[in-house]
Amino acid sequence: MHLHVSLRRISQCSGLDRPAGETNETTGELQRLDDAELVTLTGQGEVRALEVLYNRYARAAFAFAVRIVGDPLEAEEILQEAFLRVWQQANRFQHARGSFASWLLSITHNLAIDALRRRQRRPQRADMVDFFEVLRTEIDTAVDLEEAAMVAELRQQVQAAIAQLPQRQREVLELAYFQGLTQREIAELLDEPLGTVKTRMRLGLQKLQEALQAQRPETSG
Amino acid sequence: MTGGIEHDQGHVGDLIAAYVLDALDPEELELVERHLEDCPQCQAAVIEARAAIDLMAYLPDPQPVPLRARHRLLARLHADAASTPEAAPIRLRSRLGWLAAAVAAVLALAFAWQSLQSQAEVQEREAQVRELEQRGQVLTQFVNNRPQGFVMPIESTVAAPGARGGIILDPTSNAALVMIEGLPRLPTGQAYVVWLVDGDRYINAGVLPVDDQGRGELYLTPQEALSTFTGIAITVETGALASSPNGQPVAQATIGR
Numbered sequence: 456m457h458l459h460v461s462l463r464r465i466s467q468c469s470g471l472d473r474p475a476g477e478t479n480e481t482t483g484e485l486q487r488l489d490d491a492e493l494v495t496l497t498g499q500g501e502v503r504a505l506e507v508l509y510n511r512y513a514r515a516a517f518a519f520a521v522r523i524v525g526d527p528l529e530a531e532e533i534l535q536e537a538f539l540r541v542w543q544q545a546n547r548f549q550h551a552r553g554s555f556a557s558w559l560l561s562i563t564h565n566l567a568i569d570a571l572r573r574r575q576r577r578p579q580r581a582d583m584v585d586f587f588e589v590l591r592t593e594i595d596t597a598v599d600l601e602e603a604a605m606v607a608e609l610r611q612q613v614q615a616a617i618a619q620l621p622q623r624q625r626e627v628l629e630l631a632y633f634q635g636l637t638q639r640e641i642a643e644l645l646d647e648p649l650g651t652v653k654t655r656m657r658l659g660l661q662k663l664q665e666a667l668q669a670q671r672p673e674t675s676g
Numbered sequence: 677m678t679g680g681i682e683h684d685q686g687h688v689g690d691l692i693a694a695y696v697l698d699a700l701d702p703e704e705l706e707l708v709e710r711h712l713e714d715c716p717q718c719q720a721a722v723i724e725a726r727a728a729i730d731l732m733a734y735l736p737d738p739q740p741v742p743l744r745a746r747h748r749l750l751a752r753l754h755a756d757a758a759s760t761p762e763a764a765p766i767r768l769r770s771r772l773g774w775l776a777a778a779v780a781a782v783l784a785l786a787f788a789w790q791s792l793q794s795q796a797e798v799q800e801r802e803a804q805v806r807e808l809e810q811r812g813q814v815l816t817q818f819v820n821n822r823p824q825g826f827v828m829p830i831e832s833t834v835a836a837p838g839a840r841g842g843i844i845l846d847p848t849s850n851a852a853l854v855m856i857e858g859l860p861r862l863p864t865g866q867a868y869v870v871w872l873v874d875g876d877r878y879i880n881a882g883v884l885p886v887d888d889q890g891r892g893e894l895y896l897t898p899q900e901a902l903s904t905f906t907g908i909a910i911t912v913e914t915g916a917l918a919s920s921p922n923g924q925p926v927a928q929a930t931i932g933r
């Protein structure tokens with residue numbers, strides 16, 4: 456039995472392996488819609504609308520989750536869970552309160568930090584990683600080709616802004632944001648006085664805001 | 677700006693960074709939240725601070741996303757819809773889209789089976805088996821909840837009462853995938869054979885390989901159009917190349933529409 460060959464064939468026949476450029480009319484129409492319109496359609500049960508959103512933001516969400524949990528396999532689970540929640544809660548999304556990307560990344564952040572804390576309380580069995588390694592398959596090229604242009608732009612701007620911060624201020628911001636640590640935990644980890652950590656965090660945020668504003672004056676506020 | 681609202685003026689400006697980063701101790705958190713209830717100035721500072729902190733999500737460099745994640749997501753979407761149809765009814769535009777999701781469920785399951793079969797110490801991997809069984813349930817649930825469509829449920833006979841599964845049909849390529857679990861172990865010399873059925877006519881579609889767990893799958897690409905057949909049958913045969921079924925039937929499915 457040539458399982459992999461047969462699976463690939465049936466996958467190709469179903470359109471699952473369709474290259475990003477070879478989309479049908481329905482998908483092409485959906486690709487022209489903005490995020491808010493796609494979220495509305497997702498709330499009405501349109502799977503392909505969610506797939507377009509996935510193509511635009513899965514790469515950013517996945518990289519974000521990997522950064523937090525450190526394990527790409529666990530990050531993959533978080534990515535799926537985040538989009539599943541988008542699917543389930545699309546009707547509750549309010550565009551006026553923020554962008555879809557912010558909403559998705561906020562969901563991803565919460566899930567990843569929760570996973571990190573769960574793991575600290577209850578370490579996983581190491582052999583699970585080996586099992587999933589076996590399952591590793593090909594890369595999803597659609598999320599590379601169709602990623603929203605604003606994602607790459609924002610990535611560049613934020614990386615430039617954070618690079619302007621003194622290393623110690625950046626460190627406390629990143630420990631809190633990507634590791635979910637409190638100021639007290641950061642102080643213990645770095646063996647620094649709590650007051651020092653508080654000051655660095657406050658100044659770090661202030662400088663980050665200034666650096667971002669300097670780069671994006673037209674979008675401030 | 678956070679720097680403009682000082683704590684000693686009764687505001688909580690010096691705690692806002694830690695507040696939006698969820699890095700405060702419980703006592704400080706309560707203090708900030710109480711203050712925010714009545715202070716528009718600090719509320720605005722929180723919104724500004726959160727906007728900046730949220731952008732840190734874009735800091736990590738891109739990572740290649742496994743295609744498997746998309747397949748599993750699609751499978752979960754349909755499993756979720758099947759379990760709570762009133763919460764999020766699925767309205768797919770085409771049968772092909774629906775089929776794609778079904779195949780995604782099968783892919784996830786089949787890849788997992790394949791990996792399990794490649795493991796040397798199956799008995800020790802209880803957690804993995806549980807996951808596989810959950811996926812099997814997802815597929816079975818999916819199939820059983822949608823008898824109308826291109827995934828057709830396989831019905832067992834009294835000879836294999838625990839057998840369950842489905843056949844996934846892809847008319848665009850005249851292909852089908854048979855997946856079944858719960859088949860009894862056969863004595864040496866016997867095999868499960870899949871038949872394509874057209875009235876009284878039976879075409880041997882091949883031997884169904886079955887693992888130690890009673891699970892099997894067979895990919896069918898018949899020379900004749902699948903649409904000419906009304907169903908499939910699975911029987912126990914002593915000869916894999918039999919031209920007509922002689923053994924005990926264990927399962928069957930209707931594939932004609």
